[in-house]
Every structure is written in structure tokens, then in C-alpha cells.
Amino acid sequence: MIIxxxxxxxxxxxxxxxxxxNGFADRILGVDHNExxxxxxxxxxxxxxxxxxxxxxxxxDLIILATPVNVIVRILPDVLDLVEDQIxxxxxxxxxxxxxSVQGHVRRGRFVATHPMAGTEYSGPEAAIPDLFGGKCTVIxxxxxxxxxxxxxxxxxxxxxxxxxxYHQSHDHDIHTAYVSHISHISSFALALTVLEKEKNxxxxxxxxxxxxxxxxxxxxxxxxxxxxIFEQNRDYVLDVLDEHINTISRFRTLLxxxxxxxFYKLIQQANQIRRIVN
Amino acid sequence: MIIxxxxxxxxxxxxxxxxxxNGFADRILGVDHNExxxxxxxxxxxxxxxxxxxxxxxxxDLIILATPVNVIVRILPDVLDLVEDQIxxxxxxxxxxxxxSVQGHVRRGRFVATHPMAGTEYSGPEAAIPDLFGGKCTVIxxxxxxxxxxxxxxxxxxxxxxxxxxYHQSHDHDIHTAYVSHISHISSFALALTVLEKEKNxxxxxxxxxxxxxxxxxxxxxxxxxxxxIFEQNRDYVLDVLDEHINTISRFRTLLxxxxxxxFYKLIQQANQIRRIVN
Numbered sequence: 001m002i003i004x005x006x007x008x009x010x011x012x013x014x015x016x017x018x019x020x021x022n023g024f025a026d027r028i029l030g031v032d033h034n035e036x037x038x039x040x041x042x043x044x045x046x047x048x049x050x051x052x053x054x055x056x057x058x059x060x061d062l063i064i065l066a067t068p069v070n071v072i073v074r075i076l077p078d079v080l081d082l083v084e085d086q087i088x089x090x091x092x093x094x095x096x097x098x099x100x101s102v103q104g105h106v107r108r109g110r111f112v113a114t115h116p117m118a119g120t121e122y123s124g125p126e127a128a129i130p131d132l133f134g135g136k137c138t139v140i141x142x143x144x145x146x147x148x149x150x151x152x153x154x155x156x157x158x159x160x161x162x163x164x165x166x167y168h169q170s171h172d173h174d175i176h177t178a179y180v181s182h183i184s185h186i187s188s189f190a191l192a193l194t195v196l197e198k199e200k201n202x203x204x205x206x207x208x209x210x211x212x213x214x215x216x217x218x219x220x221x222x223x224x225x226x227x228x229x230i231f232e233q234n235r236d237y238v239l240d241v242l243d244e245h246i247n248t249i250s251r252f253r254t255l256l257x258x259x260x261x262x263x264f265y266k267l268i269q270q271a272n273q274i275r276r277i278v279n
Numbered sequence: 280m281i282i283x284x285x286x287x288x289x290x291x292x293x294x295x296x297x298x299x300x301n302g303f304a305d306r307i308l309g310v311d312h313n314e315x316x317x318x319x320x321x322x323x324x325x326x327x328x329x330x331x332x333x334x335x336x337x338x339x340d341l342i343i344l345a346t347p348v349n350v351i352v353r354i355l356p357d358v359l360d361l362v363e364d365q366i367x368x369x370x371x372x373x374x375x376x377x378x379x380s381v382q383g384h385v386r387r388g389r390f391v392a393t394h395p396m397a398g399t400e401y402s403g404p405e406a407a408i409p410d411l412f413g414g415k416c417t418v419i420x421x422x423x424x425x426x427x428x429x430x431x432x433x434x435x436x437x438x439x440x441x442x443x444x445x446y447h448q449s450h451d452h453d454i455h456t457a458y459v460s461h462i463s464h465i466s467s468f469a470l471a472l473t474v475l476e477k478e479k480n481x482x483x484x485x486x487x488x489x490x491x492x493x494x495x496x497x498x499x500x501x502x503x504x505x506x507x508x509i510f511e512q513n514r515d516y517v518l519d520v521l522d523e524h525i526n527t528i529s530r531f532r533t534l535l536x537x538x539x540x541x542x543f544y545k546l547i548q549q550a551n552q553i554r555r556i557v558n
Binding site: 117118119120136137139166168172173175176177179180181183184185186187188189190191192193194195196197198202204205206207208209210211212213214215216217218219220221222223224227228231232235238239241242243244245246248249250251252253256257259261264265267268269270271272273274275277278279 | 396397398399415416418445447451452454455456458459460462463464465466467468469470471472473474475476477481483484485486487488489490491492493494495496497498499500501502503506507510511514517518520521522523524525527528529530531532535536538540543544546547548549550551552553554556557558
């Protein structure tokens with residue numbers, strides 16, 4: 001199978017590496033508006049060839065959209081205008097805006113909307129790594145809107161990567177990711193900013209930063225080009241979660257002010273229930 | 280050297296393992312108010328013998344206080360009452376209250392106040408692991424108040440573990456750890472609670488939780504017995520940081536409400552500066 005990857009960054013590049021390695025793809029075409037990314041991806045052996053947008057779509061059997069989500073929304077209708085029986089899949093972190101952009105499109109059935117829940121805090125083709133996806137979960141949304149053969153091909157692609165496939169409606173996906181992914185990023189950004197601001201007066205503050213701090217601010221290294229469009233598209237749900245999160249933090253604050261350490265203890269015990277979820 | 284470890288949990292137990300392994304200790308005596316912890320520590324080969332509080336202090340050359348910080352404050356004066364030329368070191372996460380508890384004590388010089396910046400989110404003797412400390416940073420505070428020989432012995436203990444020693448005043452230590460350790464915990468607890476609360480209505484929400492979420496909530500598994508006394512002792516500094524952190528999160532919220540994604544982008548770029556600190 002010939003696969004075109006549009007957007008050769010962390011996710012697109014890592015997919016290219018794994019799908020070539022496991023034999024799912026015979027040939028990988030790369031499309032990227034950034035010429036340096038294309039050259040770098042060839043140099044790193046991630047893709048076989050750089051082609052332009054239209055050539056990528058015409059020549060490929062499967063087209064993977066792995067750009068930032070604002071670009072996916074913009075190009076997806078054009079991609080569907082160009083395809084005949086090829087299959088199009090996106091890997092964006094939001095789903096409602098993306099699926100809405102081709103609602104009612106005559107070729108909607110050729111498109112499968114997905115979100116592989118894997119990544120790192122790095123970006124660009126240099127960030128692409130093998131084995132990013134194995135054992136992780138991928139979401140396919142609104143599967144009833146995809147043609148059965150397109151859906152089956154995309155399912156077999158994720159199977160070949162060793163991913164666990166779950167099915168959602170795009171609406172539920174966006175609410176859930178606001179909770180388990182998007183808010184974590186804002187929390188990390190804010191924590192990093194708070195400590196960086198303090199560093200202006202307390203030069204030695206990072207001397208004591210250990211594993212706990214690193215773990216909590218890891219996501220603060222994530223790049224704005226990827227993340228701002230996600231927050232923009234998922235704004236309403238993220239705002240709801242952010243309000244709840246601020247309320248929860250404020251509960252800890254109130255208990256500290258009142259020196260009510262008994263309730264503080266109980267609140268931590270409740271938070272400890274997360275052990276059930278996270279190993 | 281004979282070492283008594285008072286409080287055989289994650290930190291005390293891990294110190295016992297490493298100091299025995301590297302030959303710094305010839306024999307490890309364990310003291311713990313929880314009988315099960317003592318038996319477990321012997322079964323696991325972490326300590327050589329369980330002794331009572333007074334026997335531990337009389338028989339040991341070096342006494343390590345590794346209990347929760349409220350217990351350290353309570354027992355440290357008693358420990359100094361009992362020592363002659365032995366050396367006492369604590370490993371608590373707060374320092375002002377602990378050092379104040381023996382300010383002016385006739386044996387103050389025998390005590391070295393420290394904080395090895397290492398740990399995991401687990402607790403108890405079963406959580407003790409080898410190699411917890413190598414390459415990490417340890418803080419020694421108010422070193423001028425310790426006798427030179429006591430200080431030198433504690434320094435050589437941390438050297439033997441491969442730790443980088445930094446020196447602070449207890450006041451600065453407590454401010455800095457509020458920023459780079461204590462607030463990370465509250466942020467994690469709050470994030471865990473926010474999502475756990477949502478799970479009551481959205482059963483499938485954790486299906487999509489991936490590496491980013493796990494990393495940000497890892498510390499939410501930390502136990503209240505250790506952490507509530509830390510927040511209690513460091514309350515004033517933690518409150519200051521918490522207010523700043525809530526303000527910072529609220530800046531993201533305001534930008535989302537105003538749909539000012541240009542400023543949102545710039546704020547993320549500022550947060551990205553954390554790359555300078557955290558690898």
C-alpha cells in the first residue's frame with residue numbers, strides 16, 4: 001500500500017516509521033508545507049519521497065492527515081474533493097470541528113476520523129520515533145459515517161501498530177480529551193510559568209527541582225503551534241473543565257487558609273483513588 | 280558504622296538499603312512505631328534488627344530521622360536529649376519548623392538538617408528501593424549550626440550515595456520546595472479529583488487517559504500521612520505559591536473566554552522556557 005502522510009511531525013513521522021517497518025506500507029510519500037521538514041524526513045529515512053499536496057493524494061491508497069488541527073479543518077474538504085476511492089484518515093486531537101468540516105460531503109464515506117492517544121512533548125520530524133503507538137489506545141469517532149472498507153482499512157492499520165481501538169461519538173471524544181489530555185497541558189503550562197516567574201527573584205529555585213516537578217511540568221514543553229489550535233477548537237469544553245479544576249484547587253486553598261488539615265487529609269485520600277486508573 | 284533509621288518507609292528504607300550495600304553502614308537498626316513495618320523491613324532484608332526508640336539512639340553512631348515531618352518535630356528534641364556524641368540527621372521535606380524545634384538545644388551541634396530531593400509516589404517499607412538517590416540533589420540547611428564532625432559525616436554519607444549536595448538556609452529551602460515540590464502535589468491532587476468527579480457521569484472517561492495524563496497525575500498517588508504534615512508546616516509559603524498558581528491558570532482561562540489565542544500562544548511560548556530546566 002502507498003501511504004501519503006500530510007504533516008511529517010511527531011505523529012505523522014512516527015506513523016510513517018512504524019507503518020513502513022511493519023510492512024503495512026510499501027511506500028511512504030511525505031507532504032509538508034515546510035520544505036525543511038520534508039528534507040529532514042528523507043535524511044532520517046522516515047519517508048521515501050517528498051511530493052506536493054495533489055500528487056500525494058492522487059498517488060496514495062491511504063492519506064494520513066497529521067498536521068495541526070486548524071490545518072486539518074482547512075484542508076480536509078479539499079482532500080475529499082480530490083479523492084476517488086482512496087481512504088483518508090486524520091489523527092487530530094479534536095474531532096467535532098474536523099468531522100463538521102466535511103458533514104454532508106459527497107465523499108464523506110472515504111474519511112475515517114481518529115485520534116491515536118500517543119505522543120511526547122517534542123515536535124517536528126526529528127521527534128518522530130519507532131514504537132510510539134504499541135499498547136496505546138486509539139479512538140475512532142462517528143464510524144457509522146465511514147464506508148465499511150475505509151473503516152476496515154484504518155482499523156487494520158491501527159491493529160498493525162498494536163493499538164487498542166475504542167469507538168466514540170466525536171462529541172464525547174472532545175469532552176473526554178478535555179479532561180484527560182487538554183487540561184493536563186494547561187495545568188503544566190501554568191505550573192511552569194509560576195515557577196519561572198519566581199526564578200526572576202530566586203535564582204537558585206530550580207536547584208531543588210526533582211523528579212516530581214519534572215513529571216508535573218513535562219507537558220509544558222509542548223509546542224504552541226500544535227496546541228493553540230486544539231484549545232481553540234475545544235474551547236468550550238476546556239473552559240468547563242478549567243472552571244472545575246480551578247474550583248478544586250481553590251478547595252485546597254480554602255482548607256489551608258482555615259487550617260482544616262483533617263478535611264485536607266480526606267481530600268488527598270479521595271485523590272489517591274486515581275491509583276485505580278494510573279499505574 | 281551502626282546506623283539507626285527511625286521510620287522505615289520509602290525514604291528511610293531506601294537509605295538503609297543503599298547505605299548497607301555501599302558499605303557506609305555495617306549494621307542497620309530499625310525503629311518504627313508500626314510493628315508491621317519493622318517485621319516487613321526485616322523480611323525484606325532492609326534492616327538487620329528492630330530495636331526500640333531509646334536502644335536505637337544509644338546503640339547507633341548515626342541516627343536518621345525519616346518519619347513524617349510532624350513526628351520529626353515531636354521527637355527530635357527527645358532524640359537530642361538522649362545523644363552524647365552520636366550524630367542525628369533528618370530527611371524531612373520541610374526545614375524551618377524542624378530546625379526551630381531544637382533551636383538553642385544544648386546538643387544542637389550534633390544535628391544536621393537535610394532534605395534529599397528524591398522519592399516516588401509510593402510509601403511504606405515495601406516502597407523502599409535501591410538506587411533512589413544516585414545523581415539526585417540533597418539539601419543541607421543551616422550548616423553553620425552543626426558541629427564540623429557531624430556535618431562532615433553526613434556529607435560523606437550523601438557522597439557515598441552519589442548525591443549532589445547544595446547548601447541553603449532553612450527559610451530559603453522551604454520557599455523553594457513550596458514552588459518546585461509542594462505545589463506540584465496539590466496540582467496533581469486537584470487534577471485527579473477533577474477527573475474522578477467527572478467519571479461519576481462519564482464512565483468511559485479514563486479509556487482515553489494516556490501518557491500525558493499519567494505523568495501529570497502521578498503525584499496524586501502520594502499518601503496523606505506524609506503530605507498533610509508537610510502542607511501544615513509549610514502552609515504560609517504553599518499558600519503564596521497556590522495563589523500565584525491559581526492566578527496563572529486564571530490567565531489561561533481569561534484568554535480562552537476572550538478567544539485571545541494570540542496571547543495564549545505567547546503564554547505557551549513562555550512556559551516552553553521550562554525546557555531550559557527540565558530535560
